[in-house]
Amino acid sequence: MKTAIVTGAGSGIGRAIAHRLAEDGCAVAVLDLNSDSAGRVAGEIGEKGNTAAAFGGVDVSDRGQVDAAIQQIRDTLGPPAVLVNNAGITGFKKFLNISDEVWDRTLAINLSGPFYCCQAVVPDMVEAGWGRIVNISSSSAQGGQQFMAHYVASKAGLIGMTKSLALELGPSGITVNTIPPGFVDTPMLRNSEEHGLLGGTIEQHADRTPVRRPGRPEDIAAACSFLCSDEAGYITGQIVGVNGGRNT
Ligand SMILES: NC(=O)c1ccc[n+]([C@@H]2O[C@H](COP(=O)([O-])OP(=O)(O)OC[C@H]3O[C@@H](n4cnc5c(N)ncnc54)[C@H](O)[C@@H]3O)[C@@H](O)[C@H]2O)c1
Numbered sequence: 484m485k486t487a488i489v490t491g492a493g494s495g496i497g498r499a500i501a502h503r504l505a506e507d508g509c510a511v512a513v514l515d516l517n518s519d520s521a522g523r524v525a526g527e528i529g530e531k532g533n534t535a536a537a538f539g540g541v542d543v544s545d546r547g548q549v550d551a552a553i554q555q556i557r558d559t560l561g562p563p564a565v566l567v568n569n570a571g572i573t574g575f576k577k578f579l580n581i582s583d584e585v586w587d588r589t590l591a592i593n594l595s596g597p598f599y600c601c602q603a604v605v606p607d608m609v610e611a612g613w614g615r616i617v618n619i620s621s622s623s624a625q626g627g628q629q630f631m632a633h634y635v636a637s638k639a640g641l642i643g644m645t646k647s648l649a650l651e652l653g654p655s656g657i658t659v660n661t662i663p664p665g666f667v668d669t670p671m672l673r674n675s676e677e678h679g680l681l682g683g684t685i686e687q688h689a690d691r692t693p694v695r696r697p698g699r700p701e702d703i704a705a706a707c708s709f710l711c712s713d714e715a716g717y718i719t720g721q722i723v724g725v726n727g728g729r730n731t
Contacts, residue, residue: 484534486560487711488512488553490543490600491570493520495669496619499700500567503708505533509565512556514538536560543570543596553603562607565711568597569619573671575630575680586633593637601648614657615711618645622665622726642722649720658719660710665726667698693728
């Protein structure tokens, strides 16, 4: 059984990915800053008869916490073969109102977090001669997004790291890809809608989306499942958009 780590797996897209990888036969480490939600999701997966363990209270922007959690995962579930860097925070601010603190925190979670997680698991993957890394970026980094310069910069950085790492790790049997979701119905999106930050309702946006519906977390999980499979071994360094046709 392969060990898969999903960060930010306590909610939304990460939760769906954790469920899906467990259904695919992985032992899933449900890692999240929020201990309650990590425990809840690991419990849900266990109730379905699949394998998961919760690693809550882990802040991906803290290298010490990441290293300690991944050592615990290695000890309890086995060496990681799959890593999905999904944990992230969003943010809306006019460019001139982005404080140093907000800029730094956004970059720390959305970009340094995946950097720390990759550095922690790559030695295991190199040793096994096999590995799958999927970074959840954002469709906003493909076209830019007003009032989100900090968020978009962090996600564009993640796309760049994905491409470079794919070139470096390909010879070791490790693929590295990124899925930039677009408009997926999760607590993060609902929260943005409630605060009037979407420039319309989710339903209004769905009407302007070619497939005429918002994305579902399961849409991202399905693509992620494929990228983590053996069959996807010739796909690396790619930006695999899952966005209902909003970006082509
Ligand atoms: N929902 C969308 O439409 C959308 C669009 C583009 C990109 N994304 C990206 O997809 C990913 C998941 O988003 P979502 O919509 O499911 O969000 P969400 O807010 O529902 O879930 C995010 C999870 O990450 C966890 N998290 C936050 N900071 C953390 C940290 N420092 N360390 C560990 N865990 C942390 C949260 O506790 C939460 O469980 C994010 O990276 C987000 O930027 C989402």
